[in-house]
Amino acid sequence: MPLHSLARLSPTAVLGLWRLTETPAELWRGLPQAAAYRALAPATADATRQAQWVAGRVLVHELLAELLPGQLGQQLVVHNDATGRPWLAGAARGLLVSLSHSGAWVAAVLARGGRAGVDVEMIRDKAQRLAGKFLATPEWAEALAATQKSPETASAHYTLLWSAKETLYKLAARRGIVFREQLRLGSFAPQESGEIPATLMLNGALSRHCVCYFQPAPGYVLTYCYEPGA
Incomplete structure (x- = not known):
């Protein structure tokens, strides 16, 4: 197997x-x-x-x-x-x-x-086409700036952002979360693997998190976040 x-x-x-x-x-x-x-x-x-x-x-x-x-x-x-x-x-x-x-x-x-979330995505242009639905304005502006320097990486970059928010959503384990408003990604330098700082906004409170990412194979991206219990 x-x-x-x-x-x-x-x-x-x-x-x-x-x-x-x-x-x-x-x-x-x-x-x-x-x-x-x-x-x-x-x-x-x-x-x-x-x-x-x-x-x-x-x-x-x-x-x-x-x-x-x-x-x-x-x-x-x-x-x-x-x-x-x-x-x-x-x-x-x-x-x-x-x-x-x-x-x-x-x-x-x-x-x-503890808490955990994981997401694997095939890299496609769908996330880029839907960016306005799940990225906050500052996140979208940063993504545009990053992909203007290397347009060939745009699909991979936006898929990574979508995957990171999916992982945060699973970590939060709540229904009705608005991705643009309640799941925020911080600045990072895209690489083959790395970490993305992230913030959850739930019930008027902020919490800081770290989403790890890598490419399990060409054409795919994987993100995960695990936080041990107190």
């Missing part, structure tokens, strides 16, 4: 990447609790979406095996709440999970306590 990488973010958190090459049938054979998952699987998804969905659950179980001793992790099942956010049913003991998929890549963060 093409588990691409496992990276420890801390003693209690792990980031995993899966490169999708299998069919849904092949992925189902590697999934613990398959009967429980078949009852949860989206019924109308095409073969690509099915493969992404199943691969995400297979990846989470790989991370559970890394983070938990013995067979405990194999007894858990990934569910989704009303907002689509994943959670673990069973004796999860404070475990949290964040999942994302795009194209041939699936990403997940599993942690014991």
Whole structure:
């Protein structure tokens, strides 16, 4: 199975990447609790979406095996709440999970306590076309300045900004967030990998965060943020 990488973010958190090459049938054979998952699987998804969905659950179980001793992790099942956010049913003991998929890549963060968000995106021009909907005016002005110097990087840059805000949204775990107003990105010098300073504005309070990013493969960008519990 093409588990691409496992990276420890801390003693209690792990980031995993899966490169999708299998069919849904092949992925189902590697999934613990398959009967429980078949009852949860989206019924109308095409073969690509099915493969992404199943691969995400297979990846989470790989991370559970890394983070938990013995067979405990194999007894858990990934569910989704009303907002689509994943959670673990069973004796999860404070475990949290964040999942994302795009194209041939699936990403997940599993942690014991704290907060986490992860997002993987195929680089396309869609984020640039929709920039005015999710970027605040200063963020958009900075993006324009950065991409004017190297127009060939525009799609990658705007996709990175969108991905960073998606990760912040997952970290916040709140419904109804306005991306332009409540999720703000600070200045950074774009590289192949790095960090983006960020601010969440929730209930009249500000909190500072750091979104990490890198390219898992040409044509993709991945962002994540993990913050241990107090």
